Amino acid sequence: ATLEKSRLRSDRSNLDVQNNIIIYRDNVIYEHGNMTIYADSLTKQGENAGTITALGSPVKIHYVDETGETTDIDAPKIIYRQQSGELSASGDIKIVQSSGIDKLTLLGNQLTANQGVTEGFGFVLNGAPTEFRIEQPSQPAIYATADQLRSNGKDKQTELVGNVKLQQGDSNMTAAFLTYDGTSKVISAGKSDSGEQRVETEFFWEQEQGDNATSSQSATEQQTEKEQQQ
Amino acid sequence: MTFLKGRSMLWLLVPATFAIAYWWDRSTESKPDFVEVSTNPDYYLSNTQTIEFDTNGQPQRSFTTEKTLHYKEIMQTHLLKPVMRFNDDQNPSWTVSSEKAVSNELSEQLTLEGNVTIELERRPSESNAVLTMPVLKIDFASETAFTDEQIELIDGRFRMTAKGMQADLRTNNIEFMSEVFTEEL
Numbered sequence: 099a100t101l102e103k104s105r106l107r108s109d110r111s112n113l114d115v116q117n118n119i120i121i122y123r124d125n126v127i128y129e130h131g132n133m134t135i136y137a138d139s140l141t142k143q144g145e146n147a148g149t150i151t152a153l154g155s156p157v158k159i160h161y162v163d164e165t166g167e168t169t170d171i172d173a174p175k176i177i178y179r180q181q182s183g184e185l186s187a188s189g190d191i192k193i194v195q196s197s198g199i200d201k202l203t204l205l206g207n208q209l210t211a212n213q214g215v216t217e218g219f220g221f222v223l224n225g226a227p228t229e230f231r232i233e234q235p236s237q238p239a240i241y242a243t244a245d246q247l248r249s250n251g252k253d254k255q256t257e258l259v260g261n262v263k264l265q266q267g268d269s270n271m272t273a274a275f276l277t278y279d280g281t282s283k284v285i286s287a288g289k290s291d292s293g294e295q296r297v298e299t300e301f302f303w304e305q306e307q308g309d310n311a312t313s314s315q316s317a318t319e320q321q322t323e324k325e326q327q328q
Numbered sequence: 329m330t331f332l333k334g335r336s337m338l339w340l341l342v343p344a345t346f347a348i349a350y351w352w353d354r355s356t357e358s359k360p361d362f363v364e365v366s367t368n369p370d371y372y373l374s375n376t377q378t379i380e381f382d383t384n385g386q387p388q389r390s391f392t393t394e395k396t397l398h399y400k401e402i403m404q405t406h407l408l409k410p411v412m413r414f415n416d417d418q419n420p421s422w423t424v425s426s427e428k429a430v431s432n433e434l435s436e437q438l439t440l441e442g443n444v445t446i447e448l449e450r451r452p453s454e455s456n457a458v459l460t461m462p463v464l465k466i467d468f469a470s471e472t473a474f475t476d477e478q479i480e481l482i483d484g485r486f487r488m489t490a491k492g493m494q495a496d497l498r499t500n501n502i503e504f505m506s507e508v509f510t511e512e513l
Contacts, residue, residue, distance in 0.1 A: 106509070111508045
């Protein structure tokens with residue numbers, strides 16, 4: 099997507115004429131395309147001042163896509179390349195994606211993203227592990243961890259890759275990778291290519307009172323690539 | 329006609345002759361039109377160029393003005409269309425110009441007024457950065473330049489405005505004091 103011209107506001111700034119570096123300080127608001135960065139300080143340097151380094155406590159990125167859905171990112175440090183739309187962040191990173199009534203919260207410590215290539219906000223988030231949390235009205239929250247979280251920013255799908263552990267209420271699942279579809283609300287899980295890590299699901303359900311059955315029964319069932327309807 | 333008799337009358341003729349000759353001779357340049365202060369300048373110069381060289385014989389600072397007037401009583405020099413160029417090998421050069429300026433000997437400060445422009449030299453591949461403001465003070469003692477006024481910076485594809493500026497001519501650093509706004513052109 100072609101990116102509009104950037105604009106920036108701050109209380110103060112400092113120009114290093116020799117090295118052609120300009121630092122903006124205090125209440126920095128940088129706007130570019132659908133993205134706004136709020137920071138304590140922001141440095142512009144490089145070709146056409148195209149490399150932007152923002153520092154904050156934390157730096158906040160607010161992104162609104164064409165459908166009005168928002169992505170908000172908090173991170174202590176962010177580097178953004180204006181020409182390509184590439185963005186990277188490190189430190190304690192929190193991503194909150196809101197679409198209608200759903201709220202998706204992701205935590206990690208290394209982020210690469212791009213707001214220029216796709217219409218949406220595609221990203222890869224790494225962590226030790228990354229955390230994934232979905233809150234939907236009248237549903238128990240879904241909580242998961244994984245080595246990596248990915249989203250291509252277009253079709254509202256978030257992939258959890260590597261050592262995926264998912265929990266919803268009393269149900270647990272482990273898998274090699276898991277895909278959450280924000281549109282259909284379907285979570286699909288798969289085994290690893292080597293077959294080592296299979297999909298394992300453990301869930302409990304309550305027996306009817308009249309049958310004097312035990313109040314809960316555990317069933318562990320090996321499921322391979324079975325679609326679980328939310 | 330006894331009035332012309334005797335030598336004392338002759339002394340009156342001598343100054344009268346000089347006065348008539350002086351008024352008769354139109355060749356001397358009339359007082360310059362830019363003499364504003366009532367007290368006359370003790371000297372004035374036209375199209376002045378001053379070049380300062382460093383120890384290697386390289387031009388370090390150059391200074392040109394169309395008109396220069398020096399007023400001894402108030403210890404000021406008034407300049408018309410001054411252009412100053414600061415350059416040395418390590419740093420990009422600065423060219424500062426304005427409509428007029430007043431140099432104050434007591435404070436070693438130069439106050440420039442009227443379309444003050446600072447042109448910052450960039451690498452050959454890049455266009456120069458240009459700063460403009462209505463007033464600028466240069467303090468030669470501390471080698472700083474500062475203003476409280478609104479400034480505009482055009483730097484390649486960017487335009488920045490701010491209120492107030494402080495430049496350190498030694499470190500080549502410029503601090504913009506408030507209300508900073510930048511946009512791409």
